[in-house]
Amino acid sequence: MHSPDSRRRLRPELLKGVGMTSQRTRDRMVERLARQGIADRRVLETMAEEPRHLFLDEALSHRAYEDTSLPIGHGQTLSQPWIVARMTELVREEAPTRVLEVGTGSGYQTLILARLVTELWSVERINALHRRAGEQLRLLSVHNAHLRLADGGHGWPEAAPFEVILLTACAGSLPEPLLAQLADGGVMIAPLAERDGRQWLVRVRRQGERFEKERLEPVRFVPLLEGVIR
Numbered sequence: 001m002h003s004p005d006s007r008r009r010l011r012p013e014l015l016k017g018v019g020m021t022s023q024r025t026r027d028r029m030v031e032r033l034a035r036q037g038i039a040d041r042r043v044l045e046t047m048a049e050e051p052r053h054l055f056l057d058e059a060l061s062h063r064a065y066e067d068t069s070l071p072i073g074h075g076q077t078l079s080q081p082w083i084v085a086r087m088t089e090l091v092r093e094e095a096p097t098r099v100l101e102v103g104t105g106s107g108y109q110t111l112i113l114a115r116l117v118t119e120l121w122s123v124e125r126i127n128a129l130h131r132r133a134g135e136q137l138r139l140l141s142v143h144n145a146h147l148r149l150a151d152g153g154h155g156w157p158e159a160a161p162f163e164v165i166l167l168t169a170c171a172g173s174l175p176e177p178l179l180a181q182l183a184d185g186g187v188m189i190a191p192l193a194e195r196d197g198r199q200w201l202v203r204v205r206r207q208g209e210r211f212e213k214e215r216l217e218p219v220r221f222v223p224l225l226e227g228v229i230r
């Protein structure tokens, strides 16, 4: 949560580039998300407040509130608002205190999560994205998100276990180290590619040493890749 003070500090940024980056544009995005079935009021309120356009290059910022994914460089994309909202809603259903995100990317999903959970760890494998996201989150006074440049397939062992692990890149199978870092009763929310190449958002719940997988909806994400790009 941020104080009224931090909100005031944000103002000049929010007003930069009138029109497509205005409060009205954000409100319209949120109304559309509600029509598309996003029911969690806190998610909608948070997305109505937070400046998605600041996570894009200036040339693209006028498109920030469209219902689409957008390029952030290095072949990666900022997920469409609907998927950010849906995944955040799924995270919040668990009422978690400790969350791991794999794939910081622009940092926008990180920001929305950080406003709604107690403490967040987020891993990115491309240094340029990791650094830019960190700068942006600092500007927005996010203090409860820990960022690391690393291959997220290995998780963040020192901070485990997590009640929720969220993947924002698509795996062909769920990485074992991540499953091992789930708390008992915790969930992994991840896009998973099936044999036919189609991707599904899945929720995998850990029950002791058992993992129960549930298919939620068809999605399209960039792939989860190995290694770090410095």
Ligand code: SAH
Binding pocket: 072, 076, 077, 078, 079, 102, 103, 104, 105, 106, 107, 108, 109, 110, 123, 124, 125, 126, 129, 150, 151, 152, 153, 168, 169, 222, 223, 224, 225, 226, 227
């Ligand atoms: N939530 C981000 C989505 C970015 S796209 C946003 O809304 O901006 C997915 C991101 O996952 C990319 O930045 C990509 O570099 C990153 N990624 C892919 N494989 C990864 C891995 N093994 N470890 C960490 N990050 C990874």
